[in-house]
Amino acid sequence: MVLSQPHTQLSETNPASSHDLELVDICKYYGPLMVLDQINLNVKAGEFVAIMGPSGCGKTTLLRVIAGLEGVSQGHVLLRGQDITGLPVNKRNTPLVWQSFALFPHLNVRQNIAFGLTLTRHIKAEVQQRVQEAAVMLNLEPLLDRRISQLSGGQKQRVAIARALVTKPNILLLDEPMSALDPHLRIRMQGELKRLQQALSISFFYVTHNQNEAFSMADKVVVMNQGRIEQIGTPSDIYNAPATHFVAEFVGNNNLFEGEVVEINNQTIQIRCAQGLIQAPYRDRPHQIGERVTVVVPADRMVIASTGPIENSIQATLRAREFIGSQVIYYLETSTGQEIKLIQQQSLNESLNVPINADLQLSWKVESTILLGERSVDAP
Amino acid sequence: MANSIPLSKPSSNLQTKTPNESSLLRWICLAPAVIYDSLLFLLPLIFLIWIGFWTVDNYRLVPGFSLSNYIDIFQQFFSKSRYAYAILQSLWVSSTATFLTVLFCYPFAMAIAFVVPVRLQRLAILLAIAPFWSSYILRLYAWQTLLNKEGLINSFLQTLHLINQPIEIVFTQIGTRIGLIHYLAPIMILILYLALQNVDRSLLSAAQNLGATRWQVFWRVLLPLTRPGIVYAAVFGMIISLGDVLSGIILGGGTGKSIFGSLPLFASMILNEYAASTNLPRTSALATILIVIMVLILFAGTKFSQSNQ
Numbered sequence: 004m005v006l007s008q009p010h011t012q013l014s015e016t017n018p019a020s021s022h023d024l025e026l027v028d029i030c031k032y033y034g035p036l037m038v039l040d041q042i043n044l045n046v047k048a049g050e051f052v053a054i055m056g057p058s059g060c061g062k063t064t065l066l067r068v069i070a071g072l073e074g075v076s077q078g079h080v081l082l083r084g085q086d087i088t089g090l091p092v093n094k095r096n097t098p099l100v101w102q103s104f105a106l107f108p109h110l111n112v113r114q115n116i117a118f119g120l121t122l123t124r125h126i127k128a129e130v131q132q133r134v135q136e137a138a139v140m141l142n143l144e145p146l147l148d149r150r151i152s153q154l155s156g157g158q159k160q161r162v163a164i165a166r167a168l169v170t171k172p173n174i175l176l177l178d179e180p181m182s183a184l185d186p187h188l189r190i191r192m193q194g195e196l197k198r199l200q201q202a203l204s205i206s207f208f209y210v211t212h213n214q215n216e217a218f219s220m221a222d223k224v225v226v227m228n229q230g231r232i233e234q235i236g237t238p239s240d241i242y243n244a245p246a247t248h249f250v251a252e253f254v255g256n257n258n259l260f261e262g263e264v265v266e267i268n269n270q271t272i273q274i275r276c277a278q279g280l281i282q283a284p285y286r287d288r289p290h291q292i293g294e295r296v297t298v299v300v301p302a303d304r305m306v307i308a309s310t311g312p313i314e315n316s317i318q319a320t321l322r323a324r325e326f327i328g329s330q331v332i333y334y335l336e337t338s339t340g341q342e343i344k345l346i347q348q349q350s351l352n353e354s355l356n357v358p359i360n361a362d363l364q365l366s367w368k369v370e371s372t373i374l375l376g377e378r379s380v381d382a383p
Numbered sequence: 384m385a386n387s388i389p390l391s392k393p394s395s396n397l398q399t400k401t402p403n404e405s406s407l408l409r410w411i412c413l414a415p416a417v418i419y420d421s422l423l424f425l426l427p428l429i430f431l432i433w434i435g436f437w438t439v440d441n442y443r444l445v446p447g448f449s450l451s452n453y454i455d456i457f458q459q460f461f462s463k464s465r466y467a468y469a470i471l472q473s474l475w476v477s478s479t480a481t482f483l484t485v486l487f488c489y490p491f492a493m494a495i496a497f498v499v500p501v502r503l504q505r506l507a508i509l510l511a512i513a514p515f516w517s518s519y520i521l522r523l524y525a526w527q528t529l530l531n532k533e534g535l536i537n538s539f540l541q542t543l544h545l546i547n548q549p550i551e552i553v554f555t556q557i558g559t560r561i562g563l564i565h566y567l568a569p570i571m572i573l574i575l576y577l578a579l580q581n582v583d584r585s586l587l588s589a590a591q592n593l594g595a596t597r598w599q600v601f602w603r604v605l606l607p608l609t610r611p612g613i614v615y616a617a618v619f620g621m622i623i624s625l626g627d628v629l630s631g632i633i634l635g636g637g638t639g640k641s642i643f644g645s646l647p648l649f650a651s652m653i654l655n656e657y658a659a660s661t662n663l664p665r666t667s668a669l670a671t672i673l674i675v676i677m678v679l680i681l682f683a684g685t686k687f688s689q690s691n692q
Binding site (some may be wrong): 096098103107108118167170 | 610
């Protein structure tokens, strides 16, 4: 597909971009409502990027902006260094895998996959061959002559992916593609998607509200909230070092405590919380005595005191527990009424030694403590 | 459908009855529809078909089972009364009128479904079907005053010297079609609007996303997806037009001209027979033939709308 030559300064400055996709200062408002607020984001060639956020955070709108299904109020969308902001949707080659799959019910599997190729002049044999390739890649060969209504959810999804890949795009957009699948299938598809992305070495732009999907597949995770990007980072960055209060709350199983800095020395910072004194490691972030801060402690870094080193500890009462595989999730409550979540690798028998409503001491290492600035800083 | 075997439905005896699905209540709920259909549709129809097999002897109806009416009709199919020609005229006028109505109504319904803001769509539909609230006969007479030789359109065109002789529209089958199109359009717009409303919008976006131009979205996705709606609208149009006599008489002049010549419509022929002769069984037999044609069209339409779906 021949795209028009780039005209903007932006694209002329990096003609041979190593980025498949660049979003520059994208803003979109519906009247006074800000749907996308200053989105700046790059997708490197062959990168798997997951956009994560609660519903209404603007992640799907962003996807539709890239596909050209929605316009922008300002900013630029660059595909391989070329400005496609004004390009109509059908000239972009940014195929989308829809949440509802959006397969054409009047066409069979083969015709659905071939759809994108049959819109322009292609030699019949070439169309057949590329449909065949896509079908082999997604294990759809035996289903090629089926009607869409005869397919299961997982099969429909594979057809939707094959249909999107048949025009050999540089980037594939996926809009919560797993949400219509049952949980068992979801796990399997995650592996398959990642394998596919690596085999094709094209970039995936994957929108989801499910952090398991984002963390298990993505090279880069983007957390969005209220039209803004909260944090961009690798899954472990996001998981281990949430940058904002929102990310800490939204991602993973973090416990948050509000407090005030009371003492700073070269190694640790002391914070006074309602639950007692907590120590955090002194990192490069500047803090001042008297500053209001949020202490973040991942649930899987806490232990029930008798088994671990006591560096930081608080008192809490066990209220409930949940078993997930070899993990036990404890739900506890402090004397101030705050709920605390604690995850431990433990056998069922072991965990049953702790009775419900027992008063426990929870502890964690100083280095596992993350400090965030005052909540009001990252509020809009 | 070679793969349909594993997908076949579970046999019905596996279904269990829930306690509140009492069969009596179900019958009470169904009763009005069943009674309505039986009394006002099925019984008269059966009676009509039945009378078609009676005979007349000395001006008196003789019940029985005789094919003499049909034999008589088919003997006059191409001669004397020339029923075949009237049927041909009817099919020609109805199918062209229906085709033109669909052609006119589809873009209209599309405009309502896709261009008119959602909150105004009900109002738009209401306005589209508003002509239905005025009397059909009055509308036909209105058309006559507009279209006849001294009518508004002819005198207007003559004043502008665009034509020297008035164009003959009334008392040709073109007039009949105009009346039929005006009659059919409101309901067809409604049927087509519903068909268009049913189309999943994300399929249209998906087609565009895969590279389809607006025309390709229309021909490759929207039109095939609304085909059942179009077929039902067309079948509806055919059946209504085949049974209509008023437009053919008031605007078509009874035996209006078409490319097949000045021939009456089959429905007005039946009406004339009924008015002129005393042979009710024979008229019933003619009506039965019309009904059979309509049923065949209905079946063909159903078949056509389902194939490939």
